[in-house]
Amino acid sequence: MANVIYSINGPVIKLRDTKDFSMLEMVYVGNQKIIGEVISINDKETTIQVYEGTTGLKPGEPVYSTGAPLCATLGPGIMSNIFDGIERPLRDMAAKTGAFIEVGSDIPSLDLKKKYDVTLTVKKGDHLKPGQIYATCPETSVILHKCMLSPLLEGDVISVKPDGSYTVDDVVAVIRDADGVEHELTLCQKWPIRTARPVAARIPTHRPLITGQRVIDTLFPIAKGGTAAIPGGFGTGKTMTQHQLAKWCDADIIVYIGCGERGNEMTQVLEEFSELIDPRTGKALTDRTTLIANTSNMPVAAREASIYTGITLAEYYRDMGYHVAIMADSTSRWAEALREISGRLEEMPAEEGFPAYLPSRISEFYERAGYMTTLCGEEGSVTIIGAVSPQGSDFSEPVTQNTKRFVRCFWALDKSLAYARHYPAINWMTSYSEYDDEFADFYDKNAGEDFRSLKQRISALLAEESNLMEIVKLIGADVLPDDQKLVIEIAKVIRVGFLQQNAFHKDDTYVPLEKQRQMMKVILYLNDKASELVARNIPISNIISTGIFDRLARIKYDIPNDKLELFDDYYKEIDEKLAESDR
Known part of the structure; x- marks a missing residue:
């Protein structure tokens, strides 16, 4: 008896009385041969999730076995390409079927000609x-x-x-x-997307992924082969932050996964990346980028698979000895796809309706990051940076909390910062990085031996300002002594002049480590000199009236990245302006 469809519930298909299929086997469903995957088997029923729309599918249509798991095709032609969640090339599909994807489109992942x-x-x-x-x-x-x-x-x-x-x-x-x-x-070769590719050894990393974004490189660095989460509510800049990292981080290859995001955002990625010149090579940025596009109007099951397709492509290039960075935008939409499929399977729901296996799925994904010695003796890495979209900016919801358990870098986006046009809107009080201590030698060699001490002083000033602002909210700033007023003024320079960054300014969109160090140094020099005056009872109002604080807040625009010797002029200007206030 042929294997035929018994029931259809959205993307979930059930068959009765068959033992011809194996767990996680790829199958073709119906007369249109829709791609599917076996996700549950018992002695009575076989359950399949399909990766395309089931409109028009009817009970009684045949289901065909392939005898193999759902695999990604790995070979030349992946770079500069854009795929859907199950690695079908969207450009080729558009040429064949037009703007709307036909159900059952069977197009090879790679160009065979x-x-x-x-x-x-x-x-x-x-x-x-x-x-x-x-x-x-x-x-x-x-x-x-x-x-x-x-x-x-x-x-x-x-x-x-x-x-x-x-x-x-x-x-x-x-x-x-x-x-x-x-x-x-x-x-080319094929590899099952749900199985991690083997390596010779996983090795500790002591090298940060340099991004050129000051708040990340200085305060919350991520390792090559590390994991990071970017949680934030609607409009806080998750996608924009990932775009910046994709453009500027020092990875060899970028895999950008648009998982359940708006179609216009993926269009923006396509248009921007195709126009951008890679600062590392002088060539088109798309020459080292591949895109997995599974937008919110695409089938929900393919959204769940897109994360695994992307990580498999990344592992393949890692095995060649490349450093790969994955931008997953967003893992919340992936978790929602898990929840929808779980609901259709009538599984017992856990917190907020998510399946009980949500934590293990999230951990499996992030665990595939790492800095590795590959089987061919090269060193390569996969860095995973996943956006999380908690509803209503509620970081206590399950996806954010479970992601926090498995990543070592947490860049919490703040709605109030974003609405104040402060980008990147990473909150310096609620974010953290567990990689910081591992980069001591790297920073000493590549950014100056005082880089870490400067960073610690900057962090301490920001923390002190946060505490003082609680007092200011209650009783106002006028009652504070001048030394505490100085802390608030210096912290403002740090926030506006250092942490806030302009992605559209040619010198501020990417800032090398040496310039980051010099900026911290000159801000702290002003702090030290002004503290000396305040200690001698010079009114803080006299110091502020010199305009030197506003001058330093603009330093990021005034000094080009290739003319760092201009910092010397600022030390002289600080001395001259503060001398005026002392008269």
Whole structure:
């Protein structure tokens, strides 16, 4: 008896009285052959979630087995491309079916006609170990693609093609394994998206991911191979912050996952990234970027899969020895997809209707980040930066709280800061980074030995200002002594002149570590000199009237990134202005 649909409930399909399917097997559902995945089996029913709309599907239509799990196709052609949640190329689909995706569109993930200039790195008689590189080809102007043996294979090379132009499906070598079975090697391979790719070793990282965003690099740094969450309510700048990190962080490759976000935001990513010149290479930024677009109007089950598709692509490039950064926007929409599917499966709900396995799914995702020694002996990393969208900016809701358990960097976006046009709207009192102490040697070598002490003093001033503002709210600022009024004025310079950053200004959109250090140093120099005057009973009003505080708040615009020697002039100006107030 053929396997046919028994019931349909949104993206959840059930079959009766069959034992032909295995858990997590990919299947084709209905006459249109919609892609699906087996998610539950018992002796009576088999449950499948499908990754496309089920409109028009009817009971009695056939379900076809593939015998394989849901896999991503990995090979040259991923960079500069844009895929949906199950790695179908959206540009190719648009060319074939128009602006609206047809149900059952079966389009190869990679371009099967495009030829690449392939250089073979092995010869006949070589023994290939799992993950070893056997061919290379330039994928884009900045990314050299390294074709690696599947981690599940090992054997001796029995034939090799000469260097030349090949498509991703062309056989370039043949190996024979220990059982005598021959395996043809092409430029691509498949890997199950829900299974982490194996590595030789996970190693501790002592290198930060440099982003050029002062509040992150200075106060709340993230490691290469680290994990970070950006929680924030509507309009607080989660997507904008991730755009900035994608443009400027010193990762080799960016994987941007638009998971359940608005379509216009993904359009903005596409348009902006295609126009941007990569500051690291001088080439187009898209040459080292791939996009997974699963917008809010796309099928909910594919939204759940998009996170795994993105992390699998990232692990593949990590195995080549690249440092990859994933922007997942947003994991809350992914969790909502889990909740919807769980509800249709009639599972027992946990807190706020989310499934009881929500924490384990979140941990599985973030656990796939890390700094690794790969099977081919290279060092590579996957850094995960996930946006969280708590309803009503309520950070006590389950997705935010469970994400907080599994990430080591928490950049809490503040609604009041965002509405005051302070960007990035990262609240310096509620955010934290657990990586800080691990970067001591890096900062001493690359940013100056006083970088960390300057940062600690800046943090202390901000914390002191926060405490003083509680008093000011109750009884006003006039009753404070001058030394505490000075703290408030200096903290204002730090907030406006240092923490606030302008993404549209050519010198302020990205700031190197040395300039960050010099900015902290000159602000603290003003603090020290003004403190000396206040200690001698010079009124704080005299010091403020010199205009030096407002002058330093504009320093980020006045000093170009390549003319840091201009900082010397500010020390002289501070001395001159404060001398005036002392007369």
